[in-house]
Amino acid sequence: MEIQTILENMKYVILIGDGMADYPIPELGEKTPLQVANKPNMDHVAEEGANGLLKTIPDGMEPGSDVANMAIMGYNPKKYYTGRGPLEAASIxxxxxxxxxxxxxxxxxxxxxxxxxxxxxxxxxxxxxxxxxxxxxxxxxxxxxxxxxxxxxxxxxxxxxxxxxxxxxxxxxxxxxxxxxxxxxxxxxxxxxxxxxxxxxxxxxxxxxxxxxxxxxxxxxxxxxxxxQKPTMKTLREKYGLKGATITGVDLIKGLGVYLGLDNVNVPGATGYLDTDYKAKGEHAIKALQDHDIIFIHVEAPDEAGHARNIKEKIKAIENIDSKILGPLLDELPSYDSFRLTLLTDHPTPIKVGTHTPDPVPYAIYGENIEKDNIRSYDEESAKRGRLGLSVAWKLLDKLTGS
Ligand SMILES: [Zn+2]
Structure with a gap:
């Protein structure tokens, strides 16, 4: 009975740093941007939470952000993905x-x-x-x-x-x-x-x-x-009983949210590029939590840096997400009865490749009744040793919500 009550008031936060994951880079001493970035809040989530790898791109599909984010939002892209056209149509x-x-x-x-x-x-x-x-x-x-x-x-x-x-x-x-x-x-x-x-x-x-x-x-x-064609998906409310919102500067993700019945929170200054206003995104996320059960915060900047093959900008984007979005969220979340935060990336955009790859991505879940493992850092290597192992992304919400 008590667990039921807790779940009913649960706040879910899904923080997605687009393209954050990477391969070891010679200029960084064979480390990845996530391994060298100064990101105390991400590491706190990894340390106090459970870690693992998520397969966001089903075999044989293009490693696009649309496919990956559809999976993260709980829908098997093999079954529901019809193309980027319909997602962009919904967004406008x-x-x-x-x-x-x-x-x-x-x-x-x-x-x-x-x-x-x-x-x-x-x-x-x-x-x-x-x-x-x-x-x-x-x-x-x-x-x-x-x-x-x-x-x-x-x-x-x-x-x-x-x-x-x-x-x-x-x-x-x-x-x-x-x-x-x-x-x-x-x-x-x-x-x-x-x-x-x-x-x-x-x-x-x-x-x-x-x-x-x-x-x-x-x-x-x-x-x-x-x-x-128009995809036929149940809304997140129909599937999980959750009222949700997206915070993103990217049309595809907005459009995905439309089909899932999510509100899109418009953030002035959220460009989807490197100069995106991180602080405003964090503030709007905190505000959206008041009247939503689940929020998806999507930040495009690390992906842009990956495409530009810019190591410095990629590290900076990760550090900005850490200090200006995740930090304030971690301060705010304890004011709710119970919460579960998931930190992840949708796909790697390795500097070496300059485009998306379909490799599984590191993720960390932190919050109510999440048993921790012995991982200390949020990065590609550490996640491999996490207790959650490897799972498919479209089952993440089932797990998180216990449905
Ligand atoms: Zn992406």
């Missing part, structure tokens, strides 16, 4: 109908038949919206939506589009477009024609002429990829 408030297929629509720069920039110099949202408007005026199948910067959406009203094979544009920089256009069937041909035709419409668009004058790359073509 588009409701997909049953047969709708949402494509990510990048605004890109092509030159001599090759992609030279997958984001057209990080084109502004204002400029994007003008190009998107023209695309909608021209094409009479499907609909384009303005998202953020180069990241826009295209909704195609036929589920046949699910079969189309597409490539992410950032993977084919410098390669001939013709080799990578959509393929696999009749609908692929239609999608391919839309992409090709977009070049004719956009190349002399006034917005692009303006950009070229300013020495910026023109957004002279679209690239459609990452398509999927």
């Amino acid at each position: 408030g588009i409701e997909l109908k049953k047969d709708d297929v949402a494509f990510r629509c990048n605004l890109i720069t092509v030159h001599d038949g090759r992609i030279i920039d997958f984001n057209a110099n990080h084109i502004s949202t204002k400029e994007s919206s003008k190009l998107i408007k023209t695309l909608n005026e021209h094409f009479n199948i499907g609909k384009f939506y303005t998202g953020v910067s180069y990241r826009n959406l295209y909704i195609y009203p036929d589920r046949e589009a699910l079969k189309v094979k597409t490539r992410p544009p950032h993977d084919i920089i410098g390669e001939p477009i013709e080799d990578h256009l959509p393929s696999n069937g009749e609908t692929a041909e239609k999608i391919k024609q839309i992409i090709k035709e977009s070049h004719k419409i956009l190349k002399d668009h006034p917005t692009n002429i303006e950009r070229s004058k300013k020495g910026k790359r023109p957004a002279n073509m679209i690239w459609l990829w990452g398509q999927g």
Whole structure:
């Protein structure tokens, strides 16, 4: 009876440092950024809690943040992941109908038949919206939506589009477009024609002429990829009886939260980049705890540093999460009857690789009735000796909530 009462008032905090995990780095004496960073709060969680490794990326799936975070939020990506398009659609408030297929629509720069920039110099949202408007005026199948910067959406009203094979544009920089256009069937041909035709419409668009004058790359073509249907997932409240919130600067994670019925707490200054306002994120997390049972705090900065192969920035991002987000949370949590905090990363973004890898990640659980082990530090090596061993990420919430 008493345990029941405690569980009912339990506060859950899931703190995700995107891409924090790494491989040993020669410049750090074969240690990882997590091993050398000054992070007393993370180490406190590891020392007073239970540690282990989580497999966040199911075998055969791309090690994306969307897949990994879906798993962390309690859903098996093998069963529920349909593509990044639908997640981004949700994040900007588009409701997909049953047969709708949402494509990510990048605004890109092509030159001599090759992609030279997958984001057209990080084109502004204002400029994007003008190009998107023209695309909608021209094409009479499907609909384009303005998202953020180069990241826009295209909704195609036929589920046949699910079969189309597409490539992410950032993977084919410098390669001939013709080799990578959509393929696999009749609908692929239609999608391919839309992409090709977009070049004719956009190349002399006034917005692009303006950009070229300013020495910026023109957004002279679209690239459609990452398509999927609306996923059918139970909300977190239906599944665990928990009222939840996300705190993130990243569209994909926001969108994931929409399907799971989570409130997204908007944090002014949370950019998703290295200059993100850590302190504000911490403060908003503490505030959100008052009227939510579970909060997911997602910080993108370590991943950005990993992509940039910047060791110093990665260590700094870890230390900022430790002192400005985790520290204040650890001060606040004891004011609640009971709590359980989980510290983890969604996937490694090793400096050496410069992109995501699917390796299992270290995690630590700390709080009510969590028996500790003899681990002293939150890092890749220590976690291997933790008493929790290796588990799949999508069962984490089952374990945490005892369901
Ligand atoms: Zn990630």
